[in-house]
Amino acid sequence: MGEEYILQVKDLHTSFFTDSGEVRAVNGVTFNLAPGKILGIVGESGSGKSVTAYSIMGILASTGRIMSGEVLYKGQDITKFDKKQMKNFRGKCCSIIFQDPMTSLNPVFTIGNQLMEAILLHTDKDKKQAKERAIEMLELVGVNEPAKRIRQYPHELSGGMRQRVMIAMALACEPDILIADEPTTALDVTIQAQILELMQELQKKLGMAIIMVTHDLGVIADMCDEIIVMYGGRVCERGTAEDIFYRPAHEYTKGLLRSIPKADGSKERLVPIAGTPINLLNMPKGCAFCARCDEAMKICLTEVPPQVQMPDGHYASCWLAYRDLAVAQEKGAQG
Amino acid sequence: MSSGYLIEVEDLKQYFPVKTGFFRTTPLKAVDGVTFKIKPGETLGLVGESGCGKTTVGRSILRLYEPTAGTVKFNGEEITEKNIAVHRKDMQMVFQDPYSSLNPRMTVEDIIGEPLDVHKLYANKKERREKILALMELVGLNAEHATRYAHEFSGGQRQRIGIARALAVDPKFIVCDEAVSALDVSIQAQVINMFEDLQQKLGVAYLFIAHDLLVVRHISNRIAVMYLGKVVEIGDADEVYEHPIHPYTESLLSAVPIPDPITARQNRRIVLSGDVPSPMHMPTGCAFRTRCRFATDKCAEECPALADKGGGHFAACHNR
Numbered sequence A: 001m002g003e004e005y006i007l008q009v010k011d012l013h014t015s016f017f018t019d020s021g022e023v024r025a026v027n028g029v030t031f032n033l034a035p036g037k038i039l040g041i042v043g044e045s046g047s048g049k050s051v052t053a054y055s056i057m058g059i060l061a062s063t064g065r066i067m068s069g070e071v072l073y074k075g076q077d078i079t080k081f082d083k084k085q086m087k088n089f090r091g092k093c094c095s096i097i098f099q100d101p102m103t104s105l106n107p108v109f110t111i112g113n114q115l116m117e118a119i120l121l122h123t124d125k126d127k128k129q130a131k132e133r134a135i136e137m138l139e140l141v142g143v144n145e146p147a148k149r150i151r152q153y154p155h156e157l158s159g160g161m162r163q164r165v166m167i168a169m170a171l172a173c174e175p176d177i178l179i180a181d182e183p184t185t186a187l188d189v190t191i192q193a194q195i196l197e198l199m200q201e202l203q204k205k206l207g208m209a210i211i212m213v214t215h216d217l218g219v220i221a222d223m224c225d226e227i228i229v230m231y232g233g234r235v236c237e238r239g240t241a242e243d244i245f246y247r248p249a250h251e252y253t254k255g256l257l258r259s260i261p262k263a264d265g266s267k268e269r270l271v272p273i274a275g276t277p278i279n280l281l282n283m284p285k286g287c288a289f290c291a292r293c294d295e296a297m298k299i300c301l302t303e304v305p306p307q308v309q310m311p312d313g314h315y316a317s318c319w320l321a322y323r324d325l326a327v328a329q330e331k332g333a334q335g
Numbered sequence B: 001m002s003s004g005y006l007i008e009v010e011d012l013k014q015y016f017p018v019k020t021g022f023f024r025t026t027p028l029k030a031v032d033g034v035t036f037k038i039k040p041g042e043t044l045g046l047v048g049e050s051g052c053g054k055t056t057v058g059r060s061i062l063r064l065y066e067p068t069a070g071t072v073k074f075n076g077e078e079i080t081e082k083n084i085a086v087h088r089k090d091m092q093m094v095f096q097d098p099y100s101s102l103n104p105r106m107t108v109e110d111i112i113g114e115p116l117d118v119h120k121l122y123a124n125k126k127e128r129r130e131k132i133l134a135l136m137e138l139v140g141l142n143a144e145h146a147t148r149y150a151h152e153f154s155g156g157q158r159q160r161i162g163i164a165r166a167l168a169v170d171p172k173f174i175v176c177d178e179a180v181s182a183l184d185v186s187i188q189a190q191v192i193n194m195f196e197d198l199q200q201k202l203g204v205a206y207l208f209i210a211h212d213l214l215v216v217r218h219i220s221n222r223i224a225v226m227y228l229g230k231v232v233e234i235g236d237a238d239e240v241y242e243h244p245i246h247p248y249t250e251s252l253l254s255a256v257p258i259p260d261p262i263t264a265r266q267n268r269r270i271v272l273s274g275d276v277p278s279p280m281h282m283p284t285g286c287a288f289r290t291r292c293r294f295a296t297d298k299c300a301e302e303c304p305a306l307a308d309k310g311g312g313h314f315a316a317c318h319n320r
């Protein structure tokens, strides 16, 4: 058991200890990732997607701590790894493309310098080969004149170019697991398509597994084998693209899908989900979404909803889904 | 105010020197002769390939760079080194990179309050705080967040801090550089509605730079498409989307990811092949010709000018 998955996250809780109190960013996230598969993570801004990714990589801010739960890489709990094991894990086993390229690129070194360093650190190439590989990777991600570009500093590149440098860096090490946190937000759609194809190619060629965190529902619909939807540090729904887009069961997911601008260019006012995001310093007792949910019942305010398996096989954590299912089962039993 | 335009950009050029050897530098033509106008209360969408010069256009309009050539007028008055300070309050920018544009060691309250302090926009402490909290609510941030530091926020939360700061001084013109790209679609919808409300109420004009073409189409009255430092197509938003003229616009629109699993998987993209040209080494003639499926000999010889192809829909192409 467990061997079929390259990564398993079990009931992960991560908090930050700040001046204003304990920020409970991740409140029980569970998912499995099989080799060669693409898992999509969508969810509200601030719902704990990046913090989940940082927890897996062991790169939380100094005020952050994994409070409980397990992160299993090939069956081994990496939350118990020592510094050296962690260093080996990062890069070769698991690479991350950060949401923000500027925090992870060093402003005082040229991008060529930084790419080569990553390649030298994680592969057995020599300096000359590393330089060739750096140029080759930049070319693969569609950066023009890579041989000249490697002499430029991060601030001299456009937003999308910096993002592609990050992508090149993460892919150069050919990791088992790639965590891509908003990898293509700064890219135009043609280059985005090119990069996504490159990722899919590596996924097929190397059996690389990908965790794709993004707000771009078009990318999610196109690429992912499985999707989890997050709200308030929890997974509120999990299923295939068809499950999530055509048969959403959680009220947050439904609201999210209603907010997408229409493809026909109608200028109709957009429909956001009413209400404000929750305060993680003071989490509601029951369902994290209850204050904004049109369908909320009494129990939603007091108890965390259980994960329910829908008739089509996908999962939602919602009392309404639980009730509907119980009613349907009762009917089935009666007649 | 005679022209009726709020912003007039005329043949704007912005070149950067790039080191290409120990003693050599090559000019990188980030923006190479861009012209457009924006009326009060109007939104011009600006789209184009990553690296084509969109951010640079925005920054040059606000004089964050000294332009290599060309002029920018605000309300009919040419903006210069001297008078930019006067116009600072009226022209704001939401920056593409929310991380590096916010000081991580400042609290949210102080970040949003800074422009209020600079322009003395409150009578007392209480009014300052009220203004800040109102701005935070406007962009969907929790009031409890006011005393937290910028580095303690998620990507999308930081982006909203940047938006609140730009709005603090009631500007007349805002450059929104990928201003909603880090937001989930629900908060994005909320922020876009807010931008539209401000426009309705106060007549704010926007230069809306974004890669999400569904969003750009929704919010823009007109759209300009850039390729390698030049505007290659400009016109009414629906017109450009439904009847693209320039081959680059056509390929760009064909690659829009559709948020629907079945359509997304059978989507027919026009994949661009051929050499990706560079602003350090511009092709002769039309910059797009190295990747264009309609290119002819003429395209290599002569740079096509932006021409009216009917009804105020301009495109720069010899063959379409």
Ligand SMILES: Nc1ncnc2c1ncn2[C@@H]1O[C@H](COP(=O)(O)OP(=O)(O)OP(=O)(O)O)[C@@H](O)[C@H]1O
Pocket: A016, A018, A023, A024, A025, A043, A044, A045, A046, A047, A048, A049, A050, A051, A052, A061, A063, A064, A099, A280, B151, B152, B153, B154, B155, B156, B157, B182, B184
């Ligand atoms: N260093 C920190 N200190 C305190 N709180 C933090 C810190 N980092 C993140 N948080 C909080 O944890 C929550 C989850 O943040 P996270 O970055 O995971 O969100 P996200 O889902 O990635 O959002 P986005 O889509 O906007 O990037 C947020 O509410 C954020 O404010």
Ligand SMILES: Nc1ncnc2c1ncn2[C@@H]1O[C@H](COP(=O)(O)OP(=O)(O)OP(=O)(O)O)[C@@H](O)[C@H]1O
Pocket: A155, A156, A157, A158, A159, A160, A161, A186, A187, A188, B016, B017, B018, B028, B029, B030, B048, B049, B050, B051, B052, B053, B054, B055, B056, B057, B096, B279
């Ligand atoms: N300070 C600078 N020094 C040198 N080159 C620069 C500088 N700023 C921008 N450039 C170059 O100018 C070109 C245009 O950059 P710009 O940031 O305007 O692109 P963009 O259209 O905003 O792209 P993106 O969509 O990726 O953000 C790029 O080739 C970039 O490398």
Ligand code: SF4
Pocket: B246, B247, B248, B286, B287, B288, B289, B290, B292, B293, B294, B295, B296, B299, B304, B316, B317, B318, B319, B320
């Ligand atoms: S001018 Fe020629 S190369 Fe340029 S877009 Fe038109 S057909 Fe293509």
Ligand SMILES: [Mg+2]
Pocket: A049, A050, A051, A099, A181, B154, B155, B156
């Ligand atoms: Mg994030």
Ligand SMILES: [Mg+2]
Pocket: A158, A159, A160, B054, B055, B056, B096, B177
């Ligand atoms: Mg930019």
